[in-house]
Amino acid sequence: MTALLEVEGLTKRFGGVAAVDDCSFSVEAGTITALIGPNGSGKTTAFNMITGYLKQDSGTVRFDGGAVERARPAQLYRRGLSRTFQQARIFPELTAIENLVVAAGFSWRDLFGRRVSKRDEERARRMLDEFRLSHLADLPAGDLSYGQRKLLEFAAVLMSSPKLVLLDEPTAGVNPVMIDAMERHIRERNAAGVTFLIVEHDMQLVMRLCDPVIVLDQGAPIAFGPPAAIQTDERVLEAYLGG
Amino acid sequence: MKPVGRAGLLRAGIFFLLLALIPVLGAPGWLLTTLIFTVMYAGLASSWNLVGGYAGYPSLGHVAFFGIGAYAIGLVFTNSVGSGFEPFLLLPVIGVAVGLLSIPVGWIAMRTRADVFAIVTITLLFITQTLAFNLKDLTGGAQGKSVAPPPFPVETFDWPFYYAMVVMLAIAMAISLYFRRSKIGLSLATVRADEDKAHGIGVRVTAVKLLAFAVSCGLVAMIGGVWAYYVGFIYPQFAVDPLITIGMVLMAFLGGRGTLWGPVLGAFILVPAQEYFAQTFGASELYLLAYAAVFIVIMLFLPRGILPSVSERLARRRLAARGPGESPGTDAARPVDPAVRMEAAR
Numbered sequence A: 001m002t003a004l005l006e007v008e009g010l011t012k013r014f015g016g017v018a019a020v021d022d023c024s025f026s027v028e029a030g031t032i033t034a035l036i037g038p039n040g041s042g043k044t045t046a047f048n049m050i051t052g053y054l055k056q057d058s059g060t061v062r063f064d065g066g067a068v069e070r071a072r073p074a075q076l077y078r079r080g081l082s083r084t085f086q087q088a089r090i091f092p093e094l095t096a097i098e099n100l101v102v103a104a105g106f107s108w109r110d111l112f113g114r115r116v117s118k119r120d121e122e123r124a125r126r127m128l129d130e131f132r133l134s135h136l137a138d139l140p141a142g143d144l145s146y147g148q149r150k151l152l153e154f155a156a157v158l159m160s161s162p163k164l165v166l167l168d169e170p171t172a173g174v175n176p177v178m179i180d181a182m183e184r185h186i187r188e189r190n191a192a193g194v195t196f197l198i199v200e201h202d203m204q205l206v207m208r209l210c211d212p213v214i215v216l217d218q219g220a221p222i223a224f225g226p227p228a229a230i231q232t233d234e235r236v237l238e239a240y241l242g243g
Numbered sequence B: 001m002k003p004v005g006r007a008g009l010l011r012a013g014i015f016f017l018l019l020a021l022i023p024v025l026g027a028p029g030w031l032l033t034t035l036i037f038t039v040m041y042a043g044l045a046s047s048w049n050l051v052g053g054y055a056g057y058p059s060l061g062h063v064a065f066f067g068i069g070a071y072a073i074g075l076v077f078t079n080s081v082g083s084g085f086e087p088f089l090l091l092p093v094i095g096v097a098v099g100l101l102s103i104p105v106g107w108i109a110m111r112t113r114a115d116v117f118a119i120v121t122i123t124l125l126f127i128t129q130t131l132a133f134n135l136k137d138l139t140g141g142a143q144g145k146s147v148a149p150p151p152f153p154v155e156t157f158d159w160p161f162y163y164a165m166v167v168m169l170a171i172a173m174a175i176s177l178y179f180r181r182s183k184i185g186l187s188l189a190t191v192r193a194d195e196d197k198a199h200g201i202g203v204r205v206t207a208v209k210l211l212a213f214a215v216s217c218g219l220v221a222m223i224g225g226v227w228a229y230y231v232g233f234i235y236p237q238f239a240v241d242p243l244i245t246i247g248m249v250l251m252a253f254l255g256g257r258g259t260l261w262g263p264v265l266g267a268f269i270l271v272p273a274q275e276y277f278a279q280t281f282g283a284s285e286l287y288l289l290a291y292a293a294v295f296i297v298i299m300l301f302l303p304r305g306i307l308p309s310v311s312e313r314l315a316r317r318r319l320a321a322r323g324p325g326e327s328p329g330t331d332a333a334r335p336v337d338p339a340v341r342m343e344a345a346r
């Protein structure tokens, strides 16, 4: 197997406190990898550095063979690395369809073309159908419920045909029906060849869905392996219970 | 968004037809003068809206480009304007040149955001005014600079300037409409809402910001050129007047930022109001207080500007009429009426 994403010695300090501390791990192509850890263990910060939203103090990120020296989110996105945010960042004034269209990426020429062309609209509607959000297509995204926004943001990042998708707590604050929907979409996309790295607090979901699992504590990995092994790992139990 | 339908085109058609007919129907001089300034501000506010409204970058320095456009006309046409129409022919050149000139300025200023951006652009205003006072060879300094008088007949003297302003407004609104209906507007909307996220999904953020800024500044400079030719005399304190900047910003806010008609509506309320108060309160600066009062009262009741607030209220009423029990924010699937969008304002 080849690693699609390799993180080496990644470090970020906020005022002397290391949020991510000499963190190394890799994500194999085709997997649904989980990144778990107690609150404040640096998962979101690691995501921010991997996707170029935050500059690391030191360490390297390699995505799809190329080193990411000065990572720019836009370039990474075009190369197939996309993400969602813990607090679902959608564009509230744009309609659900427009949220998908703008995330799909377009050429310089299209920039001067129609806001939503026939082709754009067809593609976006197909994606919304898949996510059972068609009835919300023409509504401003700001009118959607929290769960619907999370689904919409997920659908939007898929529009660019990514290779690797980072999901930051996709099911937090979402009702059980939508959690099932989210799980189904992740499985379907994974079967279609998309690799996932998922931060998730719902352990049952992690155990069902993910393999392998990376456990982060105080900014560094303390365990790595299949879910069954992680469940009984001494250090992991201590981090969660003793921390 | 839906394409602007027939109703929208009809509205625009009637509006511009009325504007075109007013002089022909024998409008009195005072009305035409007021209208020239009203349409001028409608054009300025519409141009400002491209960057201040759609991109969410509230420039307070736009009058700098107005002044540059004014001085360009003054410099070229100090001694003669030929048939009288040559200055109008120079306007496209001024627009393109100032648009290009504004790109490096925008590139620097737009590295800051929101309130910092507003302050950075204010300094632009004062730098330009200071230059206008001090580059005496070019601008005549505080003595001012005159434009040669046009050989227009007395009874229709104002007409060319009036129609020039109307054409400028039409151009600004056409560009505004084009932005909204293209992916430029879609991209600008993401920049306004969440610029970092926009970067993150590959939106050409810098390009669309600079495009909006350059087009906006070019248009403002052209309008400044028409103004200079009309008033015939250019003083630094009037050509680069903070009140002009404030005027275009207030009008866009009042009518509704980021809408097509909002800036026009704002101008058609505030400019006549200002004229009226200026007449009523005479030369004292009291009229500015009344002017501010109008603005504050309307913004208190319609904080997002007239058009967005009104259309939101209409949408809410329509939603309420559909029956209770539909509160947004539940995960349950709910019936949805696409018509309940804030379409009119967008």
Ligand SMILES: Nc1ncnc2c1ncn2[C@@H]1O[C@H](COP(=O)(O)OP(=O)(O)O)[C@@H](O)[C@H]1O
Residues within 6 Å of the ligand: A014, A019, A037, A038, A039, A040, A041, A042, A043, A044, A045, A046
């Ligand atoms: N922008 C920031 N400034 C200062 N401290 C931060 C910032 N972002 C995160 N932190 C701190 O870094 C640590 C890790 O945070 P985070 O990555 O959000 O953890 P997680 O996502 O695992 O819950 C926390 O202690 C948090 O308070």
Ligand SMILES: [Mg+2]
Residues within 6 Å of the ligand: A043, A044, A045, A086
């Ligand atoms: Mg987090």
